[in-house]
Amino acid sequence: MEHSSINLGPREEFYLDQAASRTSKMALAIGLVALAVAAVLGFTRHDSMRQFLFGYLTAWCFYFGITASALFFVLSHHLFRSTWSVVLRRLAEALACNFIPLAIGLIPILLGLHQIYPWTSAAYMHSTVELRNKLGILNEKFFLIRCILYFIPLIALSLYFRRVSLVQDQDGHVSRLLALRKHSGWGFLALFWIINFVGADFIMSLQPKWLTYAEPLFFFAGAIMTIYAVLPLLAMWLQQKGRLQNAITVDHYHDLGRWLFAWMMFWIYIGFAQYMLIWYANIPKETLFFLIRDMGPWLWITLALLFGHFVIPFFGLFSRRAKRRKGLLAFWCVWLLVFAYLDLFWQIMPMVWVNTPAGERALNHINHFDPYHLERSAGALAWIPLSPEAIAVNILCVLGIGGLLLAHTFYLLRKESLVPLKDPGLPESLAFEDHV
């Protein structure tokens, strides 16, 4: 069965053409230069590239979150039979295909595994009974196998959903959409599991002595929020370039803003649950995580996260007006993206000093004798990931990986339509009005 196409207006509104190629090349150049400078800066610190690798890991996790959330957007769109989001789907499909460069981007992390993860050290893993019990999970071979098991379905899903969507642009068969809907169910569950496991493997295992059940879900919550900040920004940029002027309306922005708000709430919900229960039970193997982040300069980052990722945007995004005014929404999208990155920075970067012999000594000290004065024993160690050079490396890694992924996204968008032209839900999406 074929669906007749509708009159959408001038072609230029729906294709990026040269603009995509230009942006793609520029982003590629920025990405390569930024990564190269970050690597040089990391090398000059004479710390076996630890600062660079941690900065790289943080940026990688940040972009993994955006890419995974883009796939989440596509899958949930099909699973829940959404129509309002049809005009945004193609952008999310292109963003979701960044799993391929992200898989390639794993190479530095795998090469630097010994610098990043303490569980790669046999001596460390045999230092306690509990750590020894974890050897079945935390070992290099199994880690590598898990990475492969994560990325094969992720890449397959993202490629499949984009390819079928593009084929439908050509032949207009509704059977394509039905096929996408059919596979969205298991794909959705698989994606959910994989994001959780990535959170456990890449972030939670940085601190093998730490025990919590909610960390994988906490990573998931933080990650999924990002697509609802990226899509409005991308849509606004396209509209500034004269594309999708009438296709994406204030009502679409309003709904994206609502989802952004909802996921932000989910993040604080999981974060608060985890923090409160750990605080209440006060078990050393759990509180360790927060003690490290409640000392010295890290306390301010913790508070900044609480206010910046929740309290301030809660009031900022609450009103209908904030979600319907493009400028204001753009501000909150950028704001929340910055804090989504800071969230990962807060989770990952303290390990730069914790996972060192000096850091271990300081932690052993607080565990047994002086739990409330970690700052005294850790001293200047906690400042290491916050030095100006370290921050510069982190920013350059964000620019570097971001540039490369943006280049890839625009490379994919250079020839294809910016909306799924023959999706039967397109007319409804174009005419979408918010009545709630």
Add this chain to the structure above:
Amino acid sequence: MTTAITAPIYETGFDNTADDVLRQPVLVTGHATYQEVTRKVCRVAEAPRAPRAWYVCFAISLALLALLMAMIGYELFTGVGVWGNNSPVDWGFPIINFVFWVGIAHAGTLISAILLLFRQKWRTGINRFAEATTVFAVACAGIFPAIHVGRPWFEYWLAPYPNIMGDWPNFLSPLLWDACAVGTYVTVSTLFWYTGMVPDLASLRDRATSRIKHTIYGIFSLGWRGSARQWHIYERANIILAALATALVLGVSSTVSTDFAVSQIPGWHETIFPPYFTAGAIFSGFAIVLALAIPARELFGLKDLITRRHIDNLAKLTLLLGSMVLYVYLMEFVIAWYSGNMYERFAYLNREFGPYWWLGWGILFCNGVVPQVFWFKFARQTWWLAWPAAVLCIMGMWMERFVIVVVSLHRDFLPSSWHMFAPTWIDIGTLAGSFGLFFTLFLLFCRYLPMVAMSEVKAILPQAAVPHGGGQTARSGAKPE
């Protein structure tokens, strides 16, 4: 220009489950005029006699309710020693039943509220049901902590009032959080249920044939006349209450989870408990709405309003939530293994291979495996598969609470204190009686109140749709009531 739209007529039993990407799904079948919707819903309340099956069910429910009263009375006069609670299983059936009913209670409102916020039009067929299950389930839930305190006449001590005893509630206790959270939730969910019902109560009032019915429905319809202003206020109130209820559901089920999670006992102290309890609550809610909707649509002739698509969607959502619950079960095992901690590992090994192994595997089967049948359309569309599956899910959720409460407690850190738990006949009678209370209230609701939100169903009829461009729509001979 006025455009006349003739609503298509879909016969009763029409298969509206097909995934048609070109058209909006049909959500009401039969001769779906405005009058017909009113007639179909109101006739249940207006009929002089209910179906015979209703009387049979009501008699059984009343008998169970009487049993509940007898069990509570016996416990109050004799003391809490009549239960099977022991040391170390200090929390037995009362807390299991409390958490079970709270789970059911949390789901109904959430289903209705969250589907409203997500603009899911099919909710109109089942939302009243779901909200009613909330109100009745919370009534059942409230009984258990009330009797579990042993001396319920001192429950006012929970309130922070000035007193000469120098006694003040412990605000750091999750049990007090429970009282506050559940109290707030009862208020909001009852308001949400009742507010949504006001226009429909007015319809029953206007159609009442006896003075007494007219007076009673008139009082509860709060002078509703259906003016534009009233509708405006009604719509706003509904949205605000839906938003409040959604937040409350997350908050309250999470609060209930803290009763366990703030402790240091493996199997209880898990930072994933708040979302776990929320997912479990919604899951059991979908299952109970599914289990009630399947017979109710047959019994009360509502197959055109609670269509096959509604059942299909409910089954799909049960599958989704069941998969979330399965995620938590498996994550518990993964993290316990990952922890390397002998106590954490033991707690989960004991769950599956200890003396209550059949319950450990039972919850995996009922809540994890059984919902997976809903991947298949055949299972979603065949009542003798869908209904037992939904009932198994409900049973599974009760067993899950048993596993959390009893199995985690009966073997704690000190092997010398290990002790098995066995419920007494008072425990079992009270549990059975709570079902009596729930079904008595539910059957009364079905008999005397509008089971389906008529005013909301009318808004999703094809003839109610306003096409883009603001064209007027009307169907000859069909005026909104």
